[in-house]
Amino acid sequence: MMDMTLRYYGPGYDSVSLEHIRQVPGVKGVITTLYGTKPGEAWKLEEIQELKKYIEARGLRISGIESVNVSDAIKIAGPERDRDIENYIKTLENLGREDIHMVCYNFMPVFDWTRSELARVRPDGATVLAYNQDVIDKLDPDHMKESIESMSNGFVMPGWEPDRLDSLKELFALYADIDSDTLFANLVFFLKAIGPVCEKYDIKMAIHPDDPAWPIFGLPRIITCKASYERLLRAVDKPYNGITLCTGSLGTDPNNDLVDIIHYCKDRIHFAHVRNLKYNTPRDFEEAAHLSSDGSMDMYAIMKALFDVGFNGPIRPDHGRMIWGEDAMPGYGLYDRALGAAYLQGLYEAIVKNN
Ligand code: DNO
Numbered sequence: 001m002m003d004m005t006l007r008y009y010g011p012g013y014d015s016v017s018l019e020h021i022r023q024v025p026g027v028k029g030v031i032t033t034l035y036g037t038k039p040g041e042a043w044k045l046e047e048i049q050e051l052k053k054y055i056e057a058r059g060l061r062i063s064g065i066e067s068v069n070v071s072d073a074i075k076i077a078g079p080e081r082d083r084d085i086e087n088y089i090k091t092l093e094n095l096g097r098e099d100i101h102m103v104c105y106n107f108m109p110v111f112d113w114t115r116s117e118l119a120r121v122r123p124d125g126a127t128v129l130a131y132n133q134d135v136i137d138k139l140d141p142d143h144m145k146e147s148i149e150s151m152s153n154g155f156v157m158p159g160w161e162p163d164r165l166d167s168l169k170e171l172f173a174l175y176a177d178i179d180s181d182t183l184f185a186n187l188v189f190f191l192k193a194i195g196p197v198c199e200k201y202d203i204k205m206a207i208h209p210d211d212p213a214w215p216i217f218g219l220p221r222i223i224t225c226k227a228s229y230e231r232l233l234r235a236v237d238k239p240y241n242g243i244t245l246c247t248g249s250l251g252t253d254p255n256n257d258l259v260d261i262i263h264y265c266k267d268r269i270h271f272a273h274v275r276n277l278k279y280n281t282p283r284d285f286e287e288a289a290h291l292s293s294d295g296s297m298d299m300y301a302i303m304k305a306l307f308d309v310g311f312n313g314p315i316r317p318d319h320g321r322m323i324w325g326e327d328a329m330p331g332y333g334l335y336d337r338a339l340g341a342a343y344l345q346g347l348y349e350a351i352v353k354n355n
Pocket of ligand 1: 106273
């Protein structure tokens with residue numbers, strides 16, 4: 001059985017409350033984080049305990065962490081790498097002690113996910129995140145801060161924190177000599193270093209794919225397609241080294257066959273983000289409602305493939321549209337994600353009953 005969850009950024013950061021999340025049918029757990037921590041810092045046991053207590057007191061549980069972010073020093077093998085890895089290990093140990101066993105992270109340089117618009121209006125009046133390659137090609141990374149700040153409804157978005165946007169020039173400089181092979185080697189080094197603590201506490205590491213699934217701004221991207229998974233899962237061939245199957249991110253590249261990727265990765269899928277998107281032209285897509293009929297993906301085929309490989313980890317709807325006048329962090333309002341959770345569970349119930 002899958003564990004249907006919603007992402008929750010934590011008290012003080014999320015516009016959606018746990019009281020509301022608890023009323024989404026079938027959702028018993030949240031995927032959360034210590035949003036105030038910086039990559040490279042060790043998470044304190046007491047802070048994890050406090051967050052856990054807060055969530056459990058409201059009738060939900062922590063189904064996993066998204067994200068424990070990986071520092072730039074680890075990604076580029078900079079001078080602070082050893083210290084940051086030690087801190088990462090400490091964090092994993094503290095999470096393991098609190099019985100938390102799934103950690104989502106990414107290995108994208110400088111930016112996390114990237115969109116050219118955060119509120120494109122669709123024909124039904126909903127607003128959605130969208131990506132247009134021509135707009136991105138014209139964006140000057142030096143002025144990214146202004147573009148992002150004017151688009152984010154005043155919320156701080158993951159990967160786009162103000163202090164990072166302040167130092168984009170320096171960040172780009174750090175990655176100047178990092179090509180995709182070096183980045184990949186640094187990922188493998190990191191995964192090997194955290195292996196013992198993951199195995200001791202049975203922590204499953206779930207790398208998030210790059211979004212969009214191709215290099216942007218001249219920066220390398222290494223988790224984009226089936227071949228990347230072949231390389232990654234072989235390089236550290238241990239159960240703890242697994243993936244976040246994110247249909248929206250992998251699906252940005254229409255050449256990615258999601259069903260085939262799910263069958264290839266099988267039991268190394270530790271977490272699933274299931275959402276739909278709609279392609280308008282080969283250089284332009286927008287995020288759709290979760291329903292197959294609203295976008296370009298076959299959501300039934302995706303849920304069926306997850307069922308077929310016996311996936312039983314946490315799963316969540318992702319990037320909802322902004323509807324019904326909700327004011328929330330782009331992609332992370334309550335209403336459309338709740339619709340998504342209900343729809344995905346409907347597909348799943350039908351699949352289970354037919355098998
Ligand atoms: C976007 C998310 C990503 C994801 C990170 C994982 O909404 O899916 O920001 O959390 O890439 O580290």
